[in-house]
Amino acid sequence: MNVIEVENVSKMFRLGTNTGDLRDRFGSLFSRNKSQEKSQEEKEREFWALNDISFSVAEGESFGIIGHNGSGKSTLLKLITGIYKPTRGRLRTQGRISALIEVGAGFHQDLTGRENVYLNGSVLGMKKREIDRRFDEIVAFAELEKFIDTPVKRYSSGMYMRLGFAVAAHIDPDIVLVDEVLAVGDESFQAKCMNRMRELRREGRTIVFISHSMDAVAALCQRVMLLARGEMLTIGEPADVISSYRVSLAADRRRREHTAAGTEEAGPRSAELEILEIRLLDADGRTCDTFNIGDQLRLECTFYAHRRIEKPAFGVAIYRSDDFYASGVNTKFDGHRLAAVEGRGKFTLTYSSLPLLQGGYRFLVSAFREDNTHNALAYSQIPFDIVGKTLSHGLIDVPHHWEFGSALASSAERSLTEAEATGALIGATSGHTLAQTSLGAGGNA
Amino acid sequence: MATIGQVLQRHELIGNLVGRELRARYKQSVLGMTWSVVTPLINTLLFTFVFNRVAAIPEPRNAAGQAIPYALFVYVGTMFWNFFAAGLSSGTDSMTSNLQLLTKVYFPREIFTLSAIAARVADLGFSFIVFVLLMASFGLTRHLIFSWTMVFAPFILLIQMVLMLGLSFLLATVNLFYRDVRFIIGLVLQVWVFLTPVNYPLSKFLSSTHHHAALTWVYLHLNPMTPLMLAYQHLILNMDTPGITLLSLWGLVAGSAALSVLVLLLGYSVFVKYEGAFAEAI
Numbered sequence A: 001m002n003v004i005e006v007e008n009v010s011k012m013f014r015l016g017t018n019t020g021d022l023r024d025r026f027g028s029l030f031s032r033n034k035s036q037e038k039s040q041e042e043k044e045r046e047f048w049a050l051n052d053i054s055f056s057v058a059e060g061e062s063f064g065i066i067g068h069n070g071s072g073k074s075t076l077l078k079l080i081t082g083i084y085k086p087t088r089g090r091l092r093t094q095g096r097i098s099a100l101i102e103v104g105a106g107f108h109q110d111l112t113g114r115e116n117v118y119l120n121g122s123v124l125g126m127k128k129r130e131i132d133r134r135f136d137e138i139v140a141f142a143e144l145e146k147f148i149d150t151p152v153k154r155y156s157s158g159m160y161m162r163l164g165f166a167v168a169a170h171i172d173p174d175i176v177l178v179d180e181v182l183a184v185g186d187e188s189f190q191a192k193c194m195n196r197m198r199e200l201r202r203e204g205r206t207i208v209f210i211s212h213s214m215d216a217v218a219a220l221c222q223r224v225m226l227l228a229r230g231e232m233l234t235i236g237e238p239a240d241v242i243s244s245y246r247v248s249l250a251a252d253r254r255r256r257e258h259t260a261a262g263t264e265e266a267g268p269r270s271a272e273l274e275i276l277e278i279r280l281l282d283a284d285g286r287t288c289d290t291f292n293i294g295d296q297l298r299l300e301c302t303f304y305a306h307r308r309i310e311k312p313a314f315g316v317a318i319y320r321s322d323d324f325y326a327s328g329v330n331t332k333f334d335g336h337r338l339a340a341v342e343g344r345g346k347f348t349l350t351y352s353s354l355p356l357l358q359g360g361y362r363f364l365v366s367a368f369r370e371d372n373t374h375n376a377l378a379y380s381q382i383p384f385d386i387v388g389k390t391l392s393h394g395l396i397d398v399p400h401h402w403e404f405g406s407a408l409a410s411s412a413e414r415s416l417t418e419a420e421a422t423g424a425l426i427g428a429t430s431g432h433t434l435a436q437t438s439l440g441a442g443g444n445a
Numbered sequence B: 001m002a003t004i005g006q007v008l009q010r011h012e013l014i015g016n017l018v019g020r021e022l023r024a025r026y027k028q029s030v031l032g033m034t035w036s037v038v039t040p041l042i043n044t045l046l047f048t049f050v051f052n053r054v055a056a057i058p059e060p061r062n063a064a065g066q067a068i069p070y071a072l073f074v075y076v077g078t079m080f081w082n083f084f085a086a087g088l089s090s091g092t093d094s095m096t097s098n099l100q101l102l103t104k105v106y107f108p109r110e111i112f113t114l115s116a117i118a119a120r121v122a123d124l125g126f127s128f129i130v131f132v133l134l135m136a137s138f139g140l141t142r143h144l145i146f147s148w149t150m151v152f153a154p155f156i157l158l159i160q161m162v163l164m165l166g167l168s169f170l171l172a173t174v175n176l177f178y179r180d181v182r183f184i185i186g187l188v189l190q191v192w193v194f195l196t197p198v199n200y201p202l203s204k205f206l207s208s209t210h211h212h213a214a215l216t217w218v219y220l221h222l223n224p225m226t227p228l229m230l231a232y233q234h235l236i237l238n239m240d241t242p243g244i245t246l247l248s249l250w251g252l253v254a255g256s257a258a259l260s261v262l263v264l265l266l267g268y269s270v271f272v273k274y275e276g277a278f279a280e281a282i
Helices: A022-030 A040-044 A073-081 A113-123 A128-142 A157-169 A187-202 A214-220 A238-260 A406-415 B004-009 B011-026 B032-054 B070-093 B096-104 B110-142 B148-177 B180-195 B202-208 B213-221 B225-237 B246-280
Strands: A002-014 A046-058 A062-067 A088-093 A097-100 A175-179 A206-210 A223-228 A231-236 A273-281 A290-292 A297-310 A312-320 A325-330 A340-351 A359-369 A372-387 A435-438
Touching: A002 A073, A002 A206, A046 A073, A046 A088, A046 A206, A046 A231, A062 A073, A062 A214, A062 A238, A073 A088, A073 A097, A073 A175, A073 A206, A097 A157, A113 A128, A113 A157, A113 B011, A128 A157, A157 A187, A175 A187, A187 A206, A187 A214, A206 A214, A214 A238, A223 A238, A231 A238, A238 A359, A238 A372, A273 A359, A273 A372, A297 A312, A297 A359, A297 A372, A312 A340, A312 A372, B004 B110, B011 B032, B011 B110, B032 B070, B032 B110, B070 B096, B070 B110, B070 B148, B070 B180, B070 B225, B096 B110, B096 B148, B096 B246, B110 B148, B148 B180, B148 B225, B148 B246, B202 B213, B202 B225, B213 B225, B213 B246, B225 B246
Parallel strands: A062 A206, A062 A223, A097 A175, A175 A206, A290 A372
Antiparallel strands: A002 A046, A002 A088, A223 A231, A273 A297, A297 A340, A312 A325, A312 A359, A340 A435, A359 A372
8 A cells, every 4th residue: 555645746946035016925815817927037936846756655665765965855755744735746645744854843942851852742743641651762762861851952962963863763653754864963873763763664664765875775775766856767676776876976976077177186287297198998998987896997097207207106096985095006016116207108007806886986196206105296086986786885895605504595585685695894905906007108118 | 724623633732832932931031920920010000000190091980880990900901902912923923933843844834823822821811810819909908899790701702812813824924925024013013002992991982082983983893802802891890881882892792703703714714825835935
């Protein structure tokens, strides 16, 4: 049975200020035959946050909604709760909805934690009896036993958030809508929140979950929808949808970086050496910026030495999009002693099988003198993306296999999801063994 | 539009919102709830001084011919008028002061307006306790006879609340789109109190405007608060107003009730029409 049904729903907002003639706004109440024409100006002020969205969520399903900022996720959630009304289309829900759109909704600064639990609980639709029954549980979950009779204005923002989430997490809803609230608190509290979500899922509640954390979406959701600029792009298996989200995210970022590209990113323009171009090639030798996990990748760098440089060295580092230093190799450490470069030159670095997990990365290529590795003569960077269907978390794809005892073997495949079964490791790894360096410096080397 | 059942289902929420309002209003104030009786008492002293002493308006008389202490007369009017004015102000602000809830949680929007007015009922209750004390002291010291008919006053209060609710639904909606409304309503209330027999007896108004028939008619029939004030004074103080028979008084009250219901229907229909856009009008 479907507990949420969304049929061709569109939502339009009017941009700009709310000024207008009082008669325009309220006149229509008295005259039914309001003119249907809209001025051009009025049309331009229209902003369609959602366009013709249709989907349904079945009872007990956990459903994820992902998309860039401004794609309409939160608007959709607010439509489901009833805060907004659709401009077009039909929306039907069944059962008690609890929306974690913002934790601590209705908290009053001057009231104590205890008073706010009762206030917030009733705002979220709990009866006093239910709150009485679960009060100790809520306070324990928020870890605020000592401060429950202190006005919440004296709480830290973390305490405030924890209390808000604790109340919301203890409602007895049929449908739970969650918008990014897992981003509150420290890691252990976040883990607790995820556990509570899993518990709700196990209890057979319907969950609609919006998050920018693909790990959380992958771990929690059975079906995922991808929104972009108010349109529904795809809907289906989490791994598929998340991977197409990552592709579109990467494309977006490249477009931005391309337009913003210019003098700063190119690095210092040393009088001695200039990096002219970096190209990334796939196994077939085609220029490419998106690779699958385990693909071969060749980095080709063209440079120009304005004068003869004795004993040069080149380094290539990989950074994840969050600037995490994933790997770095250089010609010196790999034992390639280069005599000298002058004029136009080129080198190629081949990774026979890149073990990075899906995500955004960049190469940072630098040139320096062998005896002075701290001062680069030149550097330049190029972004690339790794995509893949695995649900593994972390940085690298560690080759692995599982074995089970005979009793376990028959059911193992069904009871373990891929996400839980894949070993994941976070941390940097030395790229040495995986990278083959080949150097073909041209010019007068 | 929420059904009455849906709204009643959330009576605990209304109670909690009222509690929040009351507790928050008097937290960290030394006198706390006492303020809700200090204000009408000060008003009473002020208006008694101005109208009775300075303007020399004589004390009204009750049906038994006794003079009603001017302060007591003013206190009755002020008690109900303050409820009206304060209720209308909080009713007007009921949406704009709850924007955080309005945009983050859904429950029937009527609850905001209902609880804003309900919170003012508590104040009325406190000032009524003080009134009972005043009444007792005047009864003992001046042998003033009070009428048992005051048990019907809640019916008048009901009409007043219908009127307040209707106006609040309308004003809360308009105020979301045009914040000027709350300033305008403040001014209107300041004028309105003098166009209603709150601080002076109706007989004074009638005697000074007897050759302006149209003005008198508007005052009596188009200001729904006039008959209500008159009814409170009649039912509670047993006050006798020369020129107004019992029959014409109840006729006026019926007219006021009809007007109030009309205002509620109009106000609520505007509210329902724009309710869907409330969360976007911030």
